[in-house]
Each structure stands twice: as C-alpha cells, then as structure tokens.
Amino acid sequence: MKGHSARTDGPTGVVVAQVTEEELSGSELLGRLGGAADGAVVVFEGRVRDHNEGRIVVCLHYDTYREMAEDVLRQIASEAIERTGVTAIGALHRVGSLAPPAVSLVVAAAAGHRRPAFEACSYVIEELKRRLPLWKREEYADGTSRWLEGHTPAAGGRQGSRQRPEDAE
C-alpha cells in the first residue's frame, strides 16, 4: 500500500498534486482544471512574505520529504473532493530557496458553484499546514536564520477521514 496508486481511488474527481522546484502560477494551474460544467473556479496563491515577527526576510528555504509529501498532498486533495463534491483540485507546493514575493503554494478548485470551491481550497490549505512533511528556514537581512516552528502531525493523518468515508456528509 505504498506510493501513489493507493491515493487515487475513492472519490471521483481530478487531483493534481505535486511538490516541485519549478516556478508556480495560479493561472497556469487553473488552466488545467475544470470543464464547461464548472461555473466556479477558486485559486489561492501563497507567497513568500518579506517580513515575519518584525524581522526582514530575504529568503525562505523549503525542505521536504518529497515522496511522502506528494502522497499526503494527494490524500488531502482526495478528502477535499469527498467532503465538498468539487470536480477538481490542484495543489502544488514549491521547494528550494525562494525570495519574496515568490509563489510557494498554489491551491485551486473547480466546481459547479462557488461555495464548495471555496471550502475545498480552504480545507486543503488548513490540512497541508497540519500534515504536509515540509519545513522552512527563514533567512534574515542580518545574516541569521531559523527553522520555523510548526505542527506535529497526528498518527494516521486526519482522524477518521480515510477509515470512514461515510462521514464526509
């Protein structure tokens, strides 16, 4: 039960999930999602901020456990489809060294109507912050740097979401 194949069954819907060193663009991702029946498309771009807690940030360095991260991203996107009924989700996270205001994260959802599309995007973002095995080190204008404190993921991922899909309603 390793690898990508375990993550793509379950809900119907298109999932694009990738961790990449390539430049990201919300409009490029949107172009790959949705069809004529999708009256609503929502895209979120997360960008590298030039400040944090009063300090000037010159660079964010992202490290990842890529093989697992792509599995987790795909899993979260599948859960979002189960929960909201959107027709397509795309979630791309960039890694490597990024200077402000580079795009580090793009999440997009396509659906018949706006509400599920917004909900699906929000779900993916909140869950990836809890679970995606990815880390960032901030480098400051004064030459120092530090790893940002994050969330400790719970065993088994999101409680019950995979074991009991009937809870999706």
Next chain:
Amino acid sequence: MTRTFRLPVLLFGRHREVAGTPVVEVELAVGGTVSDLRAALALHEDLGAHLEKAAVAVNRRYESDEAHLTEGDEVAVIPPVAGG
C-alpha cells in the same frame, strides 16, 4: 540473546542540520516499536534534545508509538511541519 536488526532513519529540516547527516542508523530488537525507535534516537548526542515534538512516519504514513517496525521499513523522523 535478543535478535536485532538495523534500520536507516531519514532526517529532515532542523534534524538533518543538527545531526549533520540525512540518515542515521538505529539498531532495534526484532518486534521493536516506534516507541523503541524514539528511545534509541534519544541517545543520539546531537538529535536527542530535538525529538520531543517530532512525529514518526513508517512507509510514508504517520504512525503511533505502538506501531511495530520491521526490517526494510522506510522510516522517517518528522519535525513539526511548516508548509504553505
């Protein structure tokens, strides 16, 4: 005598930095658990102080301390995650 096996453990983020290596090897008794792995890693001179908030992934899934480990498992110690 207890039979043991050796397990490579993947490190990331600050763990990789403090340990100065992307992977450490741990010796565990056959039938050992994630909890035993944590106990072994706690003895590591550089990593030991940094593991309190870490999660453990086995074959790319987060596992509880009770989960059993076997030879050939892909094991990773996951510092608190900070994507986005």
